[in-house]
Amino acid sequence: PLSSTDYENILGGNVKGGVNYNINEQHNVFANAGYYSKQPFFNAVYPGNASVVNPYLVNEKIMSIEGGYGFRSGIFSANVNVYYTTWDDRNLRTNDSNSTANPGGYFDYTGISETHMGAEFEGNAKVTDKFRVNGMFSYGNWEYSGNANSTLYNNSNVELSKALLYLDKVKVGDAAQMTASFGASYEV
Numbered sequence: 001p002l003s004s005t006d007y008e009n010i011l012g013g014n015v016k017g018g019v020n021y022n023i024n025e026q027h028n029v030f031a032n033a034g035y036y037s038k039q040p041f042f043n044a045v046y047p048g049n050a051s052v053v054n055p056y057l058v059n060e061k062i063m064s065i066e067g068g069y070g071f072r073s074g075i076f077s078a079n080v081n082v083y084y085t086t087w088d089d090r091n092l093r094t095n096d097s098n099s100t101a102n103p104g105g106y107f108d109y110t111g112i113s114e115t116h117m118g119a120e121f122e123g124n125a126k127v128t129d130k131f132r133v134n135g136m137f138s139y140g141n142w143e144y145s146g147n148a149n150s151t152l153y154n155n156s157n158v159e160l161s162k163a164l165l166y167l168d169k170v171k172v173g174d175a176a177q178m179t180a181s182f183g184a185s186y187e188v
Helices: none
Strands: 013-022 027-038 060-072 076-095 106-126 131-144 148-153 159-165 178-186
Touching: none
Parallel strands: none
Antiparallel strands: 013 027, 027 060, 060 076, 076 106, 106 131, 106 148, 131 178, 148 159
16 A cells, blocks of 8 residues: 655755965965755655655754864975864664564664864975875864654564663764874885
8 A cells, every 4th residue: 555655855955155364375264164954865754664754854954164274384284173063853774783682673763963073183294305294183072962762663664662862962973083193205
């Protein structure tokens, strides 16, 4: 009976803008901002893999601002920037790790909000005409904001349970929040 689905038109898009001001030939400052209304992935449109459109369907909303400073000379160049990003109404899906009790089952997570903020530095130095060094350092504080919802399904797409996830201030995983690198090159 559910061999066809309703049509759902989900508009989205983004707006970005920025400015750069060259103080002189060596110094510049910049700022940019953007807003992105991202359409949800297919599995959020049809939760539980059923052929029924999600009645609570909303776009993910991403807002970001960034500012920074750049320096250039004949032997050294560097950029420093700070950023602040919010990501609201995220939808995620993961497999149920309890494969013996629920083989082929999965979780749908809705209403996830994240806040990403941090600072980054990158620099390059020309030590001699043939020897150069470069480095970067990035420090971030990426956390979930507020709570989210979780729904567990079995492999027949039957809802088994619902839960509220208390995520406020929990660190966002799957991405390094502090990274650094150092490199050098020598032209033979």
